[in-house]
Amino acid sequence: MFEMEDIHLxxxxxxxxxNRCYEVLKLLGRGGTGSVxxxxxxxxxxxxxxxxxxxxxxxxxxxHSLTDMACLSMVPEVxxxxxxxxxxxxxxxxxxxYDLSHYIRAGKCSYAVAVHLGCILAFLMSKVWQKGYxxxxxxxxxxxxxxxxRRIISIDWSSLTEAGATVKEFTPTYDIASWGVGQRMADxxxxxxxISMVMMVLIMGKSYSPVNVSIDEVLAxxxxxxxxxxxxxxxxxxxxGGYDTLQQFYNAMNxxxxxxxxxxxxxxxxxxxxxxxxxxxFAFLSIANWLTLI
Amino acid sequence: MEMKQIxxxxxxxxxxGGDPARAAAYAAQNGITVNAVGIIDGDNDVLSxxxxxxxxxxxxxxxxxxxxxxxxxxxxxxTYRSMHNTLENIVNAQVKKIVGSDMLDIEPxxxxxxxxxxxxxADETLLRCVILVxxxxxxxxxxxxxxxxxxxxxxxxxxxxxxxxLAVIAxxxxxxxxxxxxxxxxxxxxxxxxxxxxxKHRGNTxxxxxxxxxxxxxxxxxxxxxx
Ligand SMILES: Nc1ncnc2c1ncn2[C@@H]1O[C@H](COP(=O)(O)OP(=O)(O)OP(=O)(O)O)[C@@H](O)[C@H]1O
Numbered sequence: 438m439f440e441m442e443d444i445h446l447x448x449x450x451x452x453x454x455x456n457r458c459y460e461v462l463k464l465l466g467r468g469g470t471g472s473v474x475x476x477x478x479x480x481x482x483x484x485x486x487x488x489x490x491x492x493x494x495x496x497x498x499x500x501h502s503l504t505d506m507a508c509l510s511m512v513p514e515v516x517x518x519x520x521x522x523x524x525x526x527x528x529x530x531x532x533x534x535y536d537l538s539h540y541i542r543a544g545k546c547s548y549a550v551a552v553h554l555g556c557i558l559a560f561l562m563s564k565v566w567q568k569g570y571x572x573x574x575x576x577x578x579x580x581x582x583x584x585x586x587r588r589i590i591s592i593d594w595s596s597l598t599e600a601g602a603t604v605k606e607f608t609p610t611y612d613i614a615s616w617g618v619g620q621r622m623a624d625x626x627x628x629x630x631x632i633s634m635v636m637m638v639l640i641m642g643k644s645y646s647p648v649n650v651s652i653d654e655v656l657a658x659x660x661x662x663x664x665x666x667x668x669x670x671x672x673x674x675x676x677x678g679g680y681d682t683l684q685q686f687y688n689a690m691n692x693x694x695x696x697x698x699x700x701x702x703x704x705x706x707x708x709x710x711x712x713x714x715x716x717x718x719f720a721f722l723s724i725a726n727w728l729t730l731i
Numbered sequence: 732m733e734m735k736q737i738x739x740x741x742x743x744x745x746x747x748g749g750d751p752a753r754a755a756a757y758a759a760q761n762g763i764t765v766n767a768v769g770i771i772d773g774d775n776d777v778l779s780x781x782x783x784x785x786x787x788x789x790x791x792x793x794x795x796x797x798x799x800x801x802x803x804x805x806x807x808x809x810t811y812r813s814m815h816n817t818l819e820n821i822v823n824a825q826v827k828k829i830v831g832s833d834m835l836d837i838e839p840x841x842x843x844x845x846x847x848x849x850x851x852x853a854d855e856t857l858l859r860c861v862i863l864v865x866x867x868x869x870x871x872x873x874x875x876x877x878x879x880x881x882x883x884x885x886x887x888x889x890x891x892x893x894x895x896x897l898a899v900i901a902x903x904x905x906x907x908x909x910x911x912x913x914x915x916x917x918x919x920x921x922x923x924x925x926x927x928x929x930x931k932h933r934g935n936t937x938x939x940x941x942x943x944x945x946x947x948x949x950x951x952x953x954x955x956x957x958x
Pocket of ligand 1: 465466467468470471472473486513529530531532533536578579592593594595
């Protein structure tokens with residue numbers, strides 16, 4: 438387990454290999470294996486996110502995952518990987534904004550926004566799948582709304598796993614196996630379940646734990662929720678392992694007729710999705726504003 | 732090759748018997764890695780990370796403190812990470828002997844092939860792991876989750892290329908004993924499931940006794956008080 442004994446706000450972290458120094462400004466988040474800080478590159482004052490851990494191999498994998506996936510939009514830019522006093526650190530583009538758990542804490546989210554986001558995530562994950570991988574730790578904490586650039590970004594790529602391999606990194610709430618619905622295998626059904634649960638949590642404004650709730654209780658909750666039957670059916674199917682592919686899941690959401698049809702052309706689809714991300718962001722912000730107003 | 736591990740699951744301090752970190756050091760001397768997962772209790776935070784950390788450090792292992800709902804996921808990551816670390820040390824020592832420098836002399840971004848190699852090795856190494864479950868009274872409400880987490884762990888090992896065997900020892904044991912064998916080494920999930928019904932809460936927390944029992948079980952196949 439990671440402890441931050443050596444790292445204080447204001448300390449300088451200097452890379453052993455690339456000789457660049459970063460001044461630690463603020464703690465952004467703590468995960469199981471490390472911490473993420475906002476830092477300033479001493480050379481030019483550029484603000485970056487610095488992810489630091491004493492388990493180097495996790496960051497080595499994440500560095501390569503991020504570089505492999507860089508061609509997809511919705512991935513933070515990788516700046517460098519280096520070492521300092523026995524710690525390994527990964528320097529990433531700093532995303533100004535909030536992760537989805539911030540919005541969940543603020544309250545429920547409209548089903549339209551949840552569906553928009555579900556589409557964006559399904560689209561991104563289908564691209565990941567086409568490259569032969571599966572992102573296994575999909576959860577609200579790992580999806581950020583970039584308020585400065587109006588993008589949706591998936592920030593945590595350490596759980597990128599080869600298609601068909603066993604899932605080693607997961608969070609029980611979003612893990613199909615913890616609910617007894619499917620296997621802990623890196624496949625499309627695994628990701629569909631996680632995305633459906635993210636949407637569920639957004640719509641209900643609360644999280645569920647498989648330790649004290651059964652999947653039937655979650656399904657009963659969605660049946661009772663105030664939201665169109667079409668959306669309910671998609672979530673129920675997703676949470677029951679009813680979609681074999683992300684494409685099916687994406688198509689079902691698209692058929693809800695909440696926005697334009699995809700053109701079938703990847704590049705145009707991508708542009709539409711970025712536009713959607715902006716639309717989702719708008720909806721998000723207005724909800725967030727509305728919530729803080731009352 | 733075979734990897735020997737002890738995985739301690741506890742929610743409190745050891746309060747009977749010797750120093751658990753010394754027992755863990757003894758395990759390490761005998762080629763057994765000791766990992767520890769501490770369960771954090773929201774309202775009654777009796778467990779400090781000091782003891783957990785000391786046990787894992789002495790036992791050459793890894794440790795983590797987690798809330799109950801993360802127990803299962805954490806037992807998986809701690810086990811995999813610890814296997815990785817053990818093998819990485821072995822590979823490093825060998826590489827150093829041959830070329831005079833080791834993995835850490837290579838820039839991290841270039842280290843991926845070695846990291847992958849270590850993970851492949853880990854996947855192909857036989858694992859024997861004794862899980863020590865704290866069954867003191869404070870664990871009463873957590874045993875259901877612990878049971879599920881242990882079954883989950885064995886089930887997830889099925890995806891490994893090499894065999895994996897789990898055994899379970901509870902501490903304290905029946906009628907005033909310090910520990911009790913719950914399940915001998917097995918790779919059979921159904922069998923394990925049956926045995927795990929024997930996990931019952933009672934009494935105090937004799938952690939060191941439990942670690943010592945696990946060591947002699949792993950080294951000599953001496954089954955302590957099997958019921
Ligand atoms: N590039 C970034 N820009 C801004 N904030 C970030 C960035 N990366 C991470 N964060 C913040 O840090 C938190 C933890 O990040 P992340 O999930 O990547 O860490 P982790 O150690 O891998 O955690 P986990 O145990 O969830 O895998 C995030 O929830 C987010 O709030």
